[in-house]
Amino acid sequence: MPQGATGKTLVAAESEEEMSDTVSITQIQSYVHHGGKAWFVSTIERDSSAAVIPSPRYNETIVWEWNPVTRERGEMLTTFEDRKNSIAMHQRVCASLYYFAGDTKRVSEDGQEELLK
Numbered sequence: 822m823p824q825g826a827t828g829k830t831l832v833a834a835e836s837e838e839e840m841s842d843t844v845s846i847t848q849i850q851s852y853v854h855h856g857g858k859a860w861f862v863s864t865i866e867r868d869s870s871a872a873v874i875p876s877p878r879y880n881e882t883i884v885w886e887w888n889p890v891t892r893e894r895g896e897m898l899t900t901f902e903d904r905k906n907s908i909a910m911h912q913r914v915c916a917s918l919y920y921f922a923g924d925t926k927r928v929s930e931d932g933q934e935e936l937l938k
Contacts, residue, residue, distance in 0.1 A: 848880055849908050852887060853918045860918050861887040861894050864903070864911040878905045882914055 845867040853860045863883050868876040880903040886895030903910035 849911050851911065851915050852889075853915050854889065855919045859887040859889050860898070861885045862911060862915055862918070864908060866905055879903065880905055880907055880910070882911045884914060884918070 845865040848864045848866055850864070851862045853862060861884075863885075864880050865883070866878055866880050869879055871877060882901040882903060884898045884900070886898060887893075888895060901910045901914060
């Protein structure tokens with residue numbers, strides 16, 4: 822999706838009021854390099870898909886493979902949810918990618934190890 826100068830991801834909207842409720846706002850982005858592998862981690866604030874009005878907002882952290890030579894994202898690997906205005910999950914995901922890069926494991930929200938893919 823196209824991004825404006827403010828880091829907001831633009832989506833189709835019928836009105837100004839609707840636009841304010843459908844914009845994803847970039848919160849933090851990181852590149853993690855370790856053990857010959859690389860990932861791009863992005864956390865955005867977005868609307869929930871819950872069928873309530875107004876739609877609640879939350880943070881979503883998305884992890885992609887990253888090619889540092891071509892500077893392109895590869896396959897999307899996983900997503901995580903966090904409360905609005907929190908980057909705790911983003912930091913946890915980045916640390917987990919770094920520490921478990923050799924065996925592609927990460928620490929899940931409840932502290933259990935599981936395969937990243």
